[in-house]
Amino acid sequence: MPWTRPTAGDRSAAAAYPAAMQAIADFIPPMPPPAPREPSAIGGLLRARRDVLSIFPRDAYRRQVFTTRLPGRLILVANAPQVVREVFVTRHEIYQRKSRFLEDALRPVVGGSCFIASGDDWAEKREAISPPIHPSGLAQFHPCYIQAAETCAEGLARAEGPVDVAAAYAAAISHVLLLAMFGDTASADEARIIAETFTAYQDAAEVVDLFGLMGLPDMLGWLTRRRAKRLAAELRGRVARLIDAAGPEGGTPLLKALRAAHRADGSPVLTGERLLDEVVMFLLAGAEGAAITLTWTTMLAALHPPTAERMAAELPAAPPGHADLQGLAYTRAVVQESMRLYPPVAVFARQATEPDRIRRWDIRKGDIVLAVPWLLHRHEALWEAPNAFRPERFLGDAPRQRPRFAYMPFGVGPRICAGAAFGMAEVMVFAAILFRRFRFTLAPGFTPQPNCRLALRPRGGMRMLVAPR
Ligand code: HEM
Numbered sequence: 001m002p003w004t005r006p007t008a009g010d011r012s013a014a015a016a017y018p019a020a021m022q023a024i025a026d027f028i029p030p031m032p033p034p035a036p037r038e039p040s041a042i043g044g045l046l047r048a049r050r051d052v053l054s055i056f057p058r059d060a061y062r063r064q065v066f067t068t069r070l071p072g073r074l075i076l077v078a079n080a081p082q083v084v085r086e087v088f089v090t091r092h093e094i095y096q097r098k099s100r101f102l103e104d105a106l107r108p109v110v111g112g113s114c115f116i117a118s119g120d121d122w123a124e125k126r127e128a129i130s131p132p133i134h135p136s137g138l139a140q141f142h143p144c145y146i147q148a149a150e151t152c153a154e155g156l157a158r159a160e161g162p163v164d165v166a167a168a169y170a171a172a173i174s175h176v177l178l179l180a181m182f183g184d185t186a187s188a189d190e191a192r193i194i195a196e197t198f199t200a201y202q203d204a205a206e207v208v209d210l211f212g213l214m215g216l217p218d219m220l221g222w223l224t225r226r227r228a229k230r231l232a233a234e235l236r237g238r239v240a241r242l243i244d245a246a247g248p249e250g251g252t253p254l255l256k257a258l259r260a261a262h263r264a265d266g267s268p269v270l271t272g273e274r275l276l277d278e279v280v281m282f283l284l285a286g287a288e289g290a291a292i293t294l295t296w297t298t299m300l301a302a303l304h305p306p307t308a309e310r311m312a313a314e315l316p317a318a319p320p321g322h323a324d325l326q327g328l329a330y331t332r333a334v335v336q337e338s339m340r341l342y343p344p345v346a347v348f349a350r351q352a353t354e355p356d357r358i359r360r361w362d363i364r365k366g367d368i369v370l371a372v373p374w375l376l377h378r379h380e381a382l383w384e385a386p387n388a389f390r391p392e393r394f395l396g397d398a399p400r401q402r403p404r405f406a407y408m409p410f411g412v413g414p415r416i417c418a419g420a421a422f423g424m425a426e427v428m429v430f431a432a433i434l435f436r437r438f439r440f441t442l443a444p445g446f447t448p449q450p451n452c453r454l455a456l457r458p459r460g461g462m463r464m465l466v467a468p469r
Contacts, residue, residue, distance in 0.1 A: 027388065032449070053456075062381065081406050087369055089413040099350060102454075105454060128269040133419050138322065140253065149429050151188050153437055165294075170195035171195045174194050177282060182242050204225075243255075285419070290430075292342070294431065307389075311431070315432050335427055351368055351369075374456070442463070442465075448462060
């Protein structure tokens with residue numbers, strides 16, 4: 001893509017790192033090479049069909065702001081913490097609407113849920129879904145994390161030969177969300193089917209929507225569109241049956257709280273299809289980020305044995321209690337560093353709802369503004385040895401030395417992830433159980449490849465050998 005030249009560079013934050021950290025021998029985990037040369041806008045979009053990350057040239061990791069122009073539309077990348085703040089926090093009102101691409105890609109599955117709603121509709125839904133997953137109430141979900149993690153561990157222990165841990169974690173984290181929403185009536189098998197259907201949906205949906213983004217007639221996509229529609233209907237049908245089975249008064253405290261959310265006049269916010277939208281969104285948005293985080297963290301542990309050993313030494317023999325999670329500082333740092341190197345949502349895309357100006361660029365209604373955690377998390381002005389795996393970046397005082405908005409695995413501004421604490425807690429429980437019990441190695445001949453479409457998943461899964469410690 002023909003990106004514009006950079007504006008003045010960031011003042012380097014690298015100097016803020018403790019010398020001891022710089023002395024650690026570096027391990028550079030897998031990453032795609034930067035785009036070899038700047039392709040045309042259309043060429044870039046065609047590459048983006050297979051992998052969004054493949055379109056960024058080397059100096060995208062140095063610039064503050066850059067743009068490209070498609071027919072009738074500007075795309076601007078806010079690539080410095082202060083620009084991200086201006087766009088996603090200070091002027092949230094103008095940029096709160098997700099891109100049409102994302103809206104179109106997710107609507108068949110999550111309907112008009114909080115994840116893609118905008119304006120007053122979003123504010124009302126966000127207020128309805130947030131209290132039941134507030135950090136102060138997370139202890140109630142702890143048994144769900146433990147049950148699903150133990151079931152997952154049993155499955156891994158039984159495996160003979162290589163296992164795709166990406167698929168295993170997607171099923172297991174879906175299980176967490178099903179347990180939290182429907183209790184024991186929801187089986188691990190049901191969770192696996194939901195996770196597999198969503199993976200198939202993502203594969204089918206992205207082709208259709210990228211053609212749409214290019215403004216091209218969707219001549220090749222009719223087959224995949226039909227397939228995507230069928231998969232979306234299957235997903236929604238499964239979840240609708242679970243809601244029906246719970247009955248109008250039944251279900252877990254989480255489901256009851258969603259049903260009970262009401263407006264000032266006492267009318268319920270979420271009924272019928274609107275309730276279904278939010279429940280499906282919880283199951284998918286809630287599972288995707290955590291499963292992907294665990295997958296990349298497992299890969300890092302497999303490729304860097306000293307890290308795996310240090311985590312195992314910290315982790316308790318019995319599953320940790322909710323209150324114990326805070327004490328697992330090193331394991332948490334490994335998870336945070338994993339989300340820096342492989343942010344599950346690697347690109348945030350918004351469309352301007354009114355004209356604006358960002359730095360020297362005029363923004364028209366409908367133009368697209370991106371924040372790209374993949375770039376910001378590896379930005380040369382923000383991170384010492386940006387591509388190196390160094391969990392120590394998240395220990396002690398180090399995080400406070402960095403600019404805010406240099407690190408944003410859970411998003412930024414009012415639309416920040418509503419389930420960040422929930423997600424972090426479940427990942428920590430899984431990490432504690434799995435990394436204490438197993439030693440992971442990559443399956444012979446398998447090479448992990450980050451691949452970003454709707455989310456940053458490993459292309460072809462993550463094939464591993466799993467051995468008891
Ligand atoms: C490690 C796990 C997770 C990660 C990395 C993650 C990441 C994110 C990110 C980056 C966003 C913002 C996307 C954007 O601005 O375009 C987001 C939004 C959201 N996430 Fe998460 N998430 C995780 C877990 C969860 C869980 C467990 C739940 C629910 C139980 C959840 C519910 C939501 C919701 C409702 C939104 C939409 C918020 C809004 O637009 O107001 N997430 N998540």
